[in-house]
Amino acid sequence: MKALLTNLKGDKGIWAFVSLLALFSFMPVFSASTNLVYVVGKGSTIGYLMKHLVHIFIGFCLIYFVHKTPYHYFKAISKVALPIVVLLLAYTMVQGTTIGGANASRWIQVPFIGVSFQTSALALIVLMVYVARYLSKIEGKEYTFQSSLFELWLPVFSVIILILPANFSTAALIFSMVCMLVFVGKYPMKYLGIIIGAGLVGLIMFVLVAKAFPDAMPNRVDTWMSRIERFSSDEPNEDDYQIEKAKIAIASGKIYGLGPGKSVQKNFLPQSSSDFIFAIIVEEYGLLGGLAILFMYLMLFFRFLITSHKAPTMFGKLLIVGLGFPIIFQALVNMGVAVELLPTTGQTLPLISSGGSSIWMTCIAIGIILSVTKKEEEIAQEEEEKRQREEILQRLIDKEMEESKEVEEDYSIETVGDNPMNAVLNKE
Incomplete structure (x- = not known):
């Protein structure tokens, strides 16, 4: 164990908070799995717990091996991986499968091993690394809007267009995080304003075309519109079932919660182990438990800020911002949906919600961030020596x-x- 710990390089604070979130995830996932066992009638609670354990174990193996890779290698990897991701997204749009009747075509089935994989999660990581690579390449150099339009924004919009029809929330998350990253990378504001305006116009045109020709392409525009209408309307709606059950769960938890495993609403709340797991956490562990989870994500966010400030290169700084901030933003979105501050999005709670590909992609992002912080440690160690x-x-x-x-x-x-x-x- 001591030899293993000595081989764990990088920021110890990030390691600590990621490990705490992963360890805590076993309790709510085990509790919420009873909904699938006794209500849906699938599998066993121990089976779901072991499945989550395997997902977490593979995730930490990915963190370990990725953080051992020098982070500057990811420049070349992103350039090669981006066309592959675009092809996977196109394949997913055409051949994607539906998991449990939910979330439409977001997954593809990996041949021979029978594992479902969400390609948009991989696309987020590859695209953010690619954008960080481009911004570090043009640092201090003169360039035109036309050149950045081809090298930067064409790949970005190619990925977003392929994700948008089936997964608006992830497409919006990727676009907002890319805009945040290019802002941090000192991309001219006048160019960024043009891109944001073009993105909004493109979204409006897509919605109008989808409404006018609903059978022209597979899309979930009607689902987005209905969710936004339900969120903005004060009238009761039978489709508000998930939000109402989540609110009941949160209200039942009060200050100290009902206790581990004693949630009642997990038996009535769909996606209780993934999209709405935060409601189950508050019901079982109370307001204090919910605030503790929020505190850990915020502390992880502060570690990202500190390590990005210490990063030895612009590419390293942009990697931490581009891969770390989406994790925190996704967590805040998930919590906001559970307490009805935001319309339903389908975003999971990173490192806590059950699911394989979402955990693994989060762990790969964490591994890349730790690779950057490992370089910081090596530089500090060299300076000390x-x-x-x-x-x-x-x-x-x-x-x-x-x-x-x-x-x-x-x-x-x-x-x-x-x-x-x-x-x-x-x-x-």
């Missing part, structure tokens, strides 16, 4: 000078008579 060598060298020089001074003090020059040529060396 250099300082120690300089101190040792300075001590040796001081010692030599002291010894030389002592020798000079042992001997003195004495003049005989008035003639300086008669000087003799006398030992005192």
